[in-house]
Structures are given as C-alpha cells and as structure tokens.
Amino acid sequence: MGKGEVEFIGEVTEVDGELSKIVLTEKACPGLLRIEEHSHLYILYWFHKRDTPKHRNVFKVIPRRHGETAYRGVFASHSPSRPNPIGLTLVELVSVEGCALTVKGLDAFEGSPVVDIKPRSSRDPS
C-alpha cells in the first residue's frame, strides 16, 4: 500500500469552551468563499500529539473513557491513536471573519493542524 502527503491548510488557534477558532493560511484562505452558506461543516484535523510510530501502530483499543472494558478495532472507535492521525468532527459554523472561522463543537486541541473543511452533504442525515 502506498502513502500520501497532506499539507496543512490552517490551525486551531483558540479553544474557549465549546467554541474554537480556526485560522487558515493565506494560501488556503480563498477556499472559504461562500462557506457562510453552510450551517454545519466537517473539520478534518491532525492529531499532532499522536503522530508517532507508537500511536500510529494502534489497531485495537479499549475506550475506557466511554465506559467500555473490551477491545474494539480502531476503525470502530474514535481513538486519536490510529494509523492515520486524522480527526473528524461535525461542527456548527458560528461566524467567518477573513481567514478565520469560529465553530461550535470541535473537539481538537489548541494548536491542531487543520487538513480539510467540507460542508455537510445534503445526502447526509440532517
């Protein structure tokens, strides 16, 4: 199997309770045009603290935080330790200002690189 390269498009610069601020690079910023037409967005971000061989070799986890006691596969879990350290959260778009978005419900740490932003598809449950 091959490999691919991602170039980060921005960063989670502030987390304040349920609200998070994402700032895009100057290069990526034009990609935000008309994003305010969407109420909900998927944020794909990088679990930068888990981007190590050890964490990327986790294939089974026990999600104790969720009260579980038995193993499940990493692809049946939201564990941040996983082969490709990509997080995915569906958030509510609160506001857009220049290259910055404020979103509600993002569970990424401050400093997390952002990989992609996508609108919730009209085919998805709403």
Next chain:
Amino acid sequence: MGKGEVEFIGEVTEVDGELSKIVLTEKACPGLLRIEEHSHLYILYWFHKRDTPKHRNVFKVIPRRHGETAYRGVFASHSPSRPNPIGLTLVELVSVEGCALTVKGLDAFEGSPVVDIKPRSSRDPS
C-alpha cells in the same frame, strides 16, 4: 504550515452500483474488530486521480454538475480537486467478511486508496 504523511490502510476494490467493496491490508485488518456494531461509517479515501499539483492548487470551483454558475470556495464544496485530496462519505455498512467490508453509498472510484474508517459519532445527527 507543515505537512503530514498518510499511509493507506486499504483500497476500494469493487464498485457495483450503490455497493462498494473495501479490502484492508493485513496490517490494518485487526482494526475492524466489532465494526459490525455500527450501522453507518465515515469512509475517508484518497482522490488518487487528483493528487497532482494542478488539482491540489484549486481553491475556488464552480460546481456545474450541481447546477451552479458562480464560484464557491473549495472548502464550501465537495470538489475532488482540493488542497488535500481526501474524500469523505457517510455510508451504510452492509457486511463484513475477514478484511473486507461491503458498504452502500460510497462515491469513490474503484482503486481509490482508503485513509481511515470511523463510526458515525453518537453526537452526530442520526
């Protein structure tokens, strides 16, 4: 901004109408444990045909297939030409057999590398 590396965990090996087959590598296969407990999964895959400097430098698109005539930012669209060629689809899990999943609703081409699989979160709309 930095970069990250993804290692593909499998591939879309067959597409037959609405059904697609995903086969994971031997290494990644244990990550499927108990995946059958989830009815819906997010599939993150690689737009391998768009992994070129040209397609990765698209920041504004006109989604003509969707009847649009004006530009929107790539992050306000599902365009496969985007800075990081990652596709995201919410699919229904039909069956699991060894290292192979059959899913319904995946819009990836045959041969697309798979980057990650995640269960739909209980926090997401259902």
